[in-house]
Amino acid sequence: MSRAGKSYHEVMARRNEIMKQSLGLDYSNFESGGLAFDYEAMMSHGGYTLEEVRHIQTETGVGNTPLLELKNLTRAARALAPKGKGARIFIKDESCNPSGSFKDRRASVSCHYAAKKGYKGVVSATSGNYGAAVASQANMRNLRTVIVQEVFDSRGIGQPEIMEKGRKCEAYGAEVLQCTVGPELFYSFLLVLEETGFFNASLYTPFSIAGIETLGTELVEQTRQRTGHAPDAVVITHAGGGNVTGTARGLLKAGAADTLVVGASVDLAGLHMASDVDFNRKSFTTGHTGFGIPFATLPDRADVPRNAARPLRYLDRYVTVSQGEVFCITEALAVLEGLERGPAGNTSLTAAFALAQEMEQDQIIVVQETEYTGAGKHVTAQLTFARENGIEVRLGDPAEQVPGKNIIIPEHPSLIAVKDVDLENLKRSYLRNAMKGQTTAPSETDLAFLAAELRTDVETIGIWLKETKG
Amino acid sequence: MIAAGSWVQIEQTVLRPEERAPQIPEETKKTPLLLWTKGFLKHEARLGDIVEVETIIGRTLQGKLVAFNPPYTHGFGAPIPELLQVGQSFRQLAQPAAKEEEER
Numbered sequence: 001m002s003r004a005g006k007s008y009h010e011v012m013a014r015r016n017e018i019m020k021q022s023l024g025l026d027y028s029n030f031e032s033g034g035l036a037f038d039y040e041a042m043m044s045h046g047g048y049t050l051e052e053v054r055h056i057q058t059e060t061g062v063g064n065t066p067l068l069e070l071k072n073l074t075r076a077a078r079a080l081a082p083k084g085k086g087a088r089i090f091i092k093d094e095s096c097n098p099s100g101s102f103k104d105r106r107a108s109v110s111c112h113y114a115a116k117k118g119y120k121g122v123v124s125a126t127s128g129n130y131g132a133a134v135a136s137q138a139n140m141r142n143l144r145t146v147i148v149q150e151v152f153d154s155r156g157i158g159q160p161e162i163m164e165k166g167r168k169c170e171a172y173g174a175e176v177l178q179c180t181v182g183p184e185l186f187y188s189f190l191l192v193l194e195e196t197g198f199f200n201a202s203l204y205t206p207f208s209i210a211g212i213e214t215l216g217t218e219l220v221e222q223t224r225q226r227t228g229h230a231p232d233a234v235v236i237t238h239a240g241g242g243n244v245t246g247t248a249r250g251l252l253k254a255g256a257a258d259t260l261v262v263g264a265s266v267d268l269a270g271l272h273m274a275s276d277v278d279f280n281r282k283s284f285t286t287g288h289t290g291f292g293i294p295f296a297t298l299p300d301r302a303d304v305p306r307n308a309a310r311p312l313r314y315l316d317r318y319v320t321v322s323q324g325e326v327f328c329i330t331e332a333l334a335v336l337e338g339l340e341r342g343p344a345g346n347t348s349l350t351a352a353f354a355l356a357q358e359m360e361q362d363q364i365i366v367v368q369e370t371e372y373t374g375a376g377k378h379v380t381a382q383l384t385f386a387r388e389n390g391i392e393v394r395l396g397d398p399a400e401q402v403p404g405k406n407i408i409i410p411e412h413p414s415l416i417a418v419k420d421v422d423l424e425n426l427k428r429s430y431l432r433n434a435m436k437g438q439t440t441a442p443s444e445t446d447l448a449f450l451a452a453e454l455r456t457d458v459e460t461i462g463i464w465l466k467e468t469k470g
Numbered sequence: 471m472i473a474a475g476s477w478v479q480i481e482q483t484v485l486r487p488e489e490r491a492p493q494i495p496e497e498t499k500k501t502p503l504l505l506w507t508k509g510f511l512k513h514e515a516r517l518g519d520i521v522e523v524e525t526i527i528g529r530t531l532q533g534k535l536v537a538f539n540p541p542y543t544h545g546f547g548a549p550i551p552e553l554l555q556v557g558q559s560f561r562q563l564a565q566p567a568a569k570e571e572e573e574r
Contacts, residue, residue: 008489075564121527144527154501163544170508175525178506179484182498184491188484188505196529276498328556335557336564376544384547395552409552413560 011190019305022193022200024117027305035434035442036449037306039313043206043249048109050217050253053210056112060140062104063214065096067222067366072336073349077356080414087232087359089352091367092219095341098140099168100372103133105215106242109207111137114199121145121198125189125303127162128286129371134201135172145174146196148189152180153279160385161285161344164376181279186303204302204309209246216250219366220259230256232363233355235348238263238318239291241299241309247368248314260316264351265292266344267320267419268403280389281404283323283382287347292318293421297429312427312454319418321350322398324408327379328416329353343379345371354418383407427454431464472538476511479540480523480533507531508540 004010011018020026030042048056057063070089078086094102107130114122121144124134131147138145147169151158158178169176177192179185193200202208216234223231234251236244248261266288271278273290282288296315299307329350330343342349349367356365375381383393392406397415401408410416434450435442442450442465450461472478485503509523509531521535 008485008491072560072564072568075567076560078567079563146527146529152504152506154504160544160547163542167542167544170526173526175509175527175529176507180501180504182490182494182503184485184494184503188503272495274493274498275495276501327553331553331556332560336560375542375546378546379553380550381545381547383550383553393550393552395555409550409556413563 006191008184008187011187011194014194015190016305018190018194019200022123022198023205023304024199025205030306032445035438035446039310039452042306043209043308045206048207048210050213053109053214057105057108057211057214060108060137061098062108063097063218065218066093067091067219067226068093068339069226070337073332073353074356076332076336076413077353078361081357084361085357085359086361087356087363087365088227089356089365089367090223090231091349092215092369093339094215094345094369095372099129099132099136101129101133101345102212102215102243102369102371103128103130104137105211106130106203106208107133107137107201107211109211110134110199110201110205111141111143113207114143114201115141117199119143119197119199121196122201123148123189123192123196123198124201124203125185126203127151127165129165130203131165131174131176132168132172135169135174139172144198145169145172146177146192146198147174148177148185148192149179150181150185151178154180154276157280159280159285160376160381164374181274181276183274189303200304202302202304203240203242204304204307206308209242209249209308212242212246213250213253215368216247217254219368220251220254220256223364223366227364229364230254231259231366232359233260233262233365235262235264235352235355235365235367237287237345237347237369238265238311239286239288239295240302241295241307241311243369244311244314245309261314262351262355263292263311263315263318264348264418265289265320266326266347267322267401270402271404278404281391283386283391283407284326284344287344289320293426296426298433310453312423312430313452315423318421318423318426319351319355320421321347321354321416321418322401322408323403324398324401325410325416326350327383327407328410330379332413339370340373341370342373343382345369350416351418354416427456428464428467430454431461432468435465435468471514471516472511472535474511474514477508477539478511478523478535479506479508479537480521480531481506481536482533506536507533511535
């Protein structure tokens with residue numbers, strides 16, 4: 001086989017071709033030539049129905065995780081709430097999946113598809129739990145795995161959490177490529193795809209999102225069984241948008257159209273995700289606003305031509321919490337509920353603890369994930385690392401936190417609160433991004449697409465567009 | 471010398487500072503994009519040599535030999551005294567209701 005040039009620019013220029021080969025999916029089939037593409041047609045590609053996804057996941061031990069009621073945390077929330085308030089808090093113990101997180105759901109369909117299509121292996125660019133999930137699911141389907149991770153700053157220092165995620169991938173027999181900080185990791189990723197001919201098990205394919213839909217449907221079924229009705233609210237840790245999108249689609253498929261979909265991220269405002277300096281000044285490597293906001297307002301920045309994760313289509317509310325609050329709730333989950341989990345996955349639980357206090361006592365709020373904990377991926381490991389990197393860790397009021405400077409553990413549970421992110425602002429920001437570089441006015445198809453993307457009507461899109469120009 | 475067949479770590483320079491993408495922050499642009507991976511050393515070599523390894527999935531990769539069987543060093547860190555009061559403060563909130571429910 002003749003080998004094309006391997007320089008950064010040469011490889012990046014071949015990205016669409018590499019994508020097509022590595023996904024077995026030609027995204028141009030869903031394009032309309034303008035801004036719009038046919039999202040639902042893309043989502044139904046591959047023809048995986050919810051039942052088929054369930055079957056695939058049953059084959060590899062994914063899903064059917066327990067729904068646990070957090071009685072003591074509910075009691076604590078009620079003690080702080082106004083009289084009569086304090087919803088029952090439930091949590092979906094996703095750490096019971098084979099590799100320890102809900103990410104197995106995302107990996108399961110991709111690995112099934114890759115095996116069916118005759119790929120010999122799978123590649124994923126991820127520093128998160130997803131790497132282990134891909135490697136674990138790939139092993140069950142007799143596929144080989146390469147994981148490309150962003151691990152180190154230029155001093156060669158890595159977050160303990162990512163070091164653990166790398167170790168776990170190696171434990172599953174994956175080849176792990178560990179990079180220093182920077183988005184050009186994508187170039188290394190493309191090179192591996194091209195050299196191996198493996199499947200691109202991206203977090204952002206329709207397969208990955210279809211895999212999460214079962215999480216939404218399961219939690220509705222389990223909540224109905226336990227309480228007689230669907231959840232009033234579901235809180236979802238939001239980073240790249242897949243967790244929100246897949247879960248919300250699952251809720252809809254289970255007929256829970258009235259359930260409030262709440263996204264929650266850790267507030268890392270002010271820290272640049274591609275900065276060699278900021279990289280180790282954060283104690284969360286996912287579930288944070290550094291991914292949550294850019295991916296909501298420009299979803300197609302992902303490692304596939306069209307991102308199947310489109311959170312603004314589904315979010316009813318989006319809140320942030322601070323690093324210190326999540327560490328505090330992680331400790332409380334262990335001590336009060338006997339569940340040592342997280343911490344990053346407990347971002348949504350932290351928000352739920354505050355949100356439950358706004359809700360009636362007969363209402364149900366469901367936190368849709370936990371994740372495994374262990375060396376490196378633990379409150380003590382991450383706070384020790386933060387201190388070693390000059391971050392002040394202290395008790396106090398988390399409202400005074402400055403990401404990258406301090407981590408404030410709430411000195412009392414009453415100080416745990418959510419901050420609302422203005423969704424309309426995010427939608428306008430999405431629109432500005434979408435219109436960048438557009439030389440012609442959006443077509444009718446484009447307008448209808450934008451309205452669906454931003455869960456509004458064409459008229460409102462028109463008003464926002466005028467403001468963008470103004 | 472490190473014997474052929476040893477499990478080792480290699481380093482590759484993916485991009486030199488001047489080759490880095492234009493949109494990245496200045497502090498990152500000053501640094502090369504480096505990549506590390508592990509494999510079985512194909513031929514006997516010294517640290518610092520450019521070598522070939524066979525990775526665990528059987529790919530052959532080239533790079534600078536930087537470590538022989540590097541250990542995993544991440545752990546649990548030290549206990550965090552500030553967190554130790556968290557359980558108590560939540561318990562104080564939850565316990566009255568728990569007791570009441572028990573008595574009912």
